[in-house]
Amino acid sequence: MTRYSELARRLDAPAADAWAVHDRALAMQRSGEPVVVLSIGDPDFRTPDPIIDNAVSHLRIGRxxxxxxxxxxxxxxxxxxxxxxxxxxxxxxxxxxxxxxxxxxxxxxxxxxxxxxxxxxxxxxxxxxxxxxxxxxxxxxxxxxxxxxxxxxxxxxxxxxxxxxxxxxxxxxxxxxxxxxxxxxxxxxxxxxxxxxxxxxxxxxxxxxxxxxxxxxxxxxxxxxxxxxxxxxxxxxxxxxxxxxxxxxxxxxxxxxxxxxxxxxxxxxxxxxxxxxxxxxxxxxxEYYVRDMRDEYRRRRNAVCDRLDSIQGLTARRPEAGMFVMIDVRELYADDQQFANELLDTVGLSVLPGSAFGESTAGHVRFSLVQPLNVLMEGCQRLETFVSRL
Ligand SMILES: Cc1ncc(COP(=O)(O)O)c(C=O)c1O
The missing domain is CATH 3.40.640.10 (Type I PLP-dependent aspartate aminotransferase-like (Major domain))
Structure with missing residues (x-):
């Protein structure tokens, strides 16, 4: 049997379930289900056009x-x-x-x-x-x-x-x-x-x-x-x-x-x-690309946190930075994995379980802000529907 290095074997350890909900959401989306995927960390913005143009012109001159x-x-x-x-x-x-x-x-x-x-x-x-x-x-x-x-x-x-x-x-x-x-x-x-x-x-x-x-x-x-x-x-x-x-x-x-x-x-x-x-x-x-994107993330954070504040049983932590809102679900569920899985299965919303990031965020889920505001609001609506059924 082929023998691999110790490093290769160490890296082959079973991956944490971090992405299991996300992978399932993508599979559901591929099969045509109207899933809202808020489990990602890849900005929805396009790279600003002047940066793209600059790369293309440097490609053309042989860089x-x-x-x-x-x-x-x-x-x-x-x-x-x-x-x-x-x-x-x-x-x-x-x-x-x-x-x-x-x-x-x-x-x-x-x-x-x-x-x-x-x-x-x-x-x-x-x-x-x-x-x-x-x-x-x-x-x-x-x-x-x-x-x-x-x-x-x-x-x-x-x-x-x-x-x-x-x-x-x-x-x-x-x-x-x-x-x-x-x-x-x-x-x-x-x-x-x-x-x-x-x-x-x-x-x-x-x-x-x-x-x-x-x-x-x-x-x-x-x-x-x-x-x-x-x-x-x-x-x-x-x-x-x-x-x-x-x-x-x-x-x-x-x-x-x-x-x-x-x-x-x-x-x-x-x-x-x-x-x-x-x-x-x-x-x-x-200056201006970053400022515009930062302003948009701030707008999204404020709108999402304000909306989540109105949902009983959830506590959204208003982040000072970054692209994610952590939501404390412990009043409703002891297990954040179970919360995330049932949320996906019942209302088609994908968020990441906090325990994927460590024990300190167990009992939380990570709601990503990297989608346009209307999608984020739809996500909040689905979360409310899910919670109100409990
Ligand atoms: C804290 C942190 N570090 C590093 C990375 C990866 O950065 P890069 O894509 O530049 O390798 C991420 C991506 O989500 C991140 O959140």
């Missing part, structure tokens, strides 16, 4: 060759300029690495920081993409439970208390998926200072940085007093509705970025030139 492993200088410069606009610390091009999406940037950073068995502190609930990565790296996961009563924002003490002798990395996602919780500047500053004192690294995934609704995002780089032992990962997937383009980046000390460069060289070997050209254009001219 189709190999690119340096760490990225084209024009995009690295655009990211550094962006960082210099939002953070008080200087950012130079040699601190920036370009990767095909935040996922690849995170994987490169973690791969250069941890060995098998090292400890990585992560917050529960977490983005469903983290666990396979941590499993792949075979690290010891040290979980911090975020509490619903604190709006799922972990405290500095909770994060610091989770650090053990073998911890090498603290991985934080702010604003967070699925809850939209923002980790405050003071918490980031304290955690980073602790990491620096113990030669541990703080890696932050800030992919929702451009979608905060009530107060501006504070990056770990902005909160930091010193930048050593800090890697910030961000990208254009959500902010510019560019999930399929695969554009992300790391901002880290120059010496660490050189390690990332060697990792990139033996793994991704550079991203497409025309994609990077368009990404640089997007970042340099992004």
């Amino acid at each position: 189709t060759h190999y690119s340096p492993a760490l990225g084209e200088i024009n995009l690295r410069r655009a990211v550094a300029d962006y960082e210099n606009r939002v953070s008080p610390h200087d950012c130079a091009v040699d601190q920036v690495g370009i990767f095909p999406g935040v996922t690849a940037g995170l994987f490169a950073a973690l791969s250069c920081l941890v060995d098998r068995g090292d400890g990585v502190v992560v917050v529960d609930p977490q983005y469903v993409g983290y666990m396979p990565m941590l499993l792949g790296l075979d690290v010891d996961v040290q979980m911090v439970r975020a509490r619903p009563e604190l709006g799922f924002e972990p405290t500095a003490d909770e994060i610091i208390d989770a650090i053990q002798d073998h911890t090498r990395v603290v991985l934080l996602n702010t604003p967070g998926n699925p809850t939209g919780a923002i980790i405050g500047a003071e918490t980031l500053q304290r955690v980073l200072a602790e990491c620096q004192a113990r030669d541990i690294w703080l890696v932050t995934d800030e992919i929702y940085s451009m979608f905060t609704f009530d107060r501006p995002h504070v990056s770990a780089r902005t909160a930091a007093e010193r930048l050593d032992n800090l890697v910030v990962v961000d990208g254009l997937s959500k902010s510019h509705a560019m999930t399929g383009w695969r554009v992300g980046w790391t901002v880290a000390p120059a010496e660490f970025t050189e390690h990332l460069g060697r990792f990139a060289e033996m793994s991704i070997f550079g991203c497409p030139q025309f994609v990077q050209d368009a990404a640089a254009f997007a970042l340099n001219n992004d």
